[in-house]
Amino acid sequence: MSMQRIEADYLLETPADVRRVAEFMAGEQSSGTFVAIPGETPELKARVAAQVTRLEIIDETGLAPSLPSARLKAPVGGKYRRALVTLSWPLATLGPSLPNLLATVAGNLFELKPVTGLRLLDIRLPDEFASAYPGPRFGVEGTRRLAGVRGRPLIGTIIKPSVGLGPQETADVVDELCRAGIDFIKDDELQADGPACPFDARVAAVMGVINRHADRTGKKTMYAFNLTGDLDQMRRRHDTLLKHGATCMMASLNSVGLVGMIELARFGQLPIHAHRNGWGYLTRHPMLGWSYIAWQKIWRLAGADHMHVNGVGNKFAEEDESCIASARECLRPMFADKPCTAMPVFSSAQTAQQAPATYAGLGSTDLIVTAGGGIMAHPLGAAAGVAALQEAWEAALAGVSLAEFALTRPNLRRALEMAA
């Protein structure tokens, strides 16, 4: 077994002595408990105890705790300190196990009494983890190959209305989108296999349309079918996808959970479009929970090929800088011999308008952009919506302003007017 260690970076807030609280966290997450235990010998601690390897106080000015804590006294001097803390663990205690990694780096420590704020910022894993898990089987290259798109983002959309269309109605929308030359379509995360739009019937109807267009034009639109469900259901739905020649499957990470996603990646033979709905409850408070930087590493290693990152100018609460940082991280290699890069998926109120800022921020065309209303509600129709997004990315890649590029391109012009 390697002598390498697992590391996790935290943002900690506490009214107590920061060093003591960091040591308390390390103890709680390894050999310690709230009283001294006979068996916790110095030799055992040296072998298995978590260590505080970094501690940097960054802020001493907080007058109120970020999170309430029962029975916690106000600090002497009235200060709640914030610090960057790194803990490390020997790999031998848990082995290269993703589920047990979660209990170790993101277990009980968020509930500790002297902790009035704790956020997991990043994790670093020994190479044994790279050997133990598949990582994305398709990633950027596999996705581009299946979608037949090079040198620019995949332009995509989400079936809207999210729910309410039956299988044939969905296929009718897909028909229009394929005629418009779209690269990528996805189910909404609310649409899986309800009685109102059964999965098998939807796949048969939609893939009938997609295959017909592919036979005619050579371009096979990638459709991410939402197979989220119990394991036996996901296995059966995956087989349905293979039978009909589908090229992508979508799963909601927080619905399926880690063990289900690992299993899906092991038996699955299609790219996994990983939806992060529910992410808000994990991250929305800046002094609690998970940063996307730490979180996405877990899922990439488990096998996610596409990772949702929200979008520039989104309709949600997230700042653009945070969204761009998330997307860049998906393209940053995790291990020297196994980069595990996943394709970032930009969504939420995306239109032609955001192409230049997205390209400037990401510095790459390796992304999927999904525009729901941005395509489907284009005043000249869906085909014009797709064309406008393609033109907006052409402009961004050429370094020409959208306004100038739109002078001779009515589809883009109308899209910009709609977005204004």
Place this chain on the structure above:
Amino acid sequence: MSMQRIEADYLLETPADVRRVAEFMAGEQSSGTFVAIPGETPELKARVAAQVTRLEIIDETGLAPSLPSARLKAPVGGKYRRALVTLSWPLATLGPSLPNLLATVAGNLFELKPVTGLRLLDIRLPDEFASAYPGPRFGVEGTRRLAGVRGRPLIGTIIKPSVGLGPQETADVVDELCRAGIDFIKDDELQADGPACPFDARVAAVMGVINRHADRTGKKTMYAFNLTGDLDQMRRRHDTLLKHGATCMMASLNSVGLVGMIELARFGQLPIHAHRNGWGYLTRHPMLGWSYIAWQKIWRLAGADHMHVNGVGNKFAEEDESCIASARECLRPMFADKPCTAMPVFSSAQTAQQAPATYAGLGSTDLIVTAGGGIMAHPLGAAAGVAALQEAWEAALAGVSLAEFALTRPNLRRALEMAA
């Protein structure tokens, strides 16, 4: 398909018009998106749209948002309003699927821009869910039968140090605890199947001890072995447990995730001791995430037999009232024909001291209490620690004060001195 609907209760905070935000949430989580879509007809909306079935403003005094939101303007008049909101969905859209339920009631809506606070308080599910999932296979009755304990709580402990003991050292601790007459022992959530204490070797060593004691005394201590891992690992570890006559398995809910837990409950033939480590990041901010009332329903229906609820006088940040409310909820029937009751597990700094308040709050003896240091660090040894806890519960059930009961019981007296 039933005409029944799924309902979810939220605590919402917003600087905007509360009614409009509630309608926005309903739209986002069903047929709507951020712009009007051609296909979203009145007929379709009537059929599938989520509805706001309750809206009650409870607080208008907030001067600052609980959660930051990018680009959100400060409210006119400076008020952030809080309201209780209930949304309902037709079952036909998703069917009785727990994973898809999560995307519906706990999906994107935590990230909406006008939402400066959102907490899922409770959910109510149509009976179709009771038919689709197993619920706890053992629950209170099955656990009592396997442990041979009636009329009082199961008195238990956690192997400490949490990590660092090898299989034989663990078995030596178990030997001492069995001699002390303990009902229940569990692995720490940090101990699963690392190279330093492999699962199979630990099970063999520990069950050798437990079976030997059971042969001699007729009392078989229940040991919850932590089999948390990938699915194939959990299957193999489950088989190891059956082979050695183990009577309980433990899994970390937030590590395994929903699909993995559903699968474990389907193939598993032992009670599932469900550990909630990581719960803090889901619940710690009072205006974000999940209440335990809503969250535990998901896992009980998925098949959890024992649910961790923290403990009275715990070392964590949670108030005692919250802990007691959680525990009572685990014993409250979910469906008329399928109660799905799970045994609440009290832990975290539990000692003899808390027995009266725990019994008064819960109003039942159907619980497991796990005292780590409270037993292992008793000055007269582990046997005295077990005896003290049993005596404390005898006192609570008899309505006698601990101090009075301890006058003639030295084990209890020393335990109370230690806890003071």
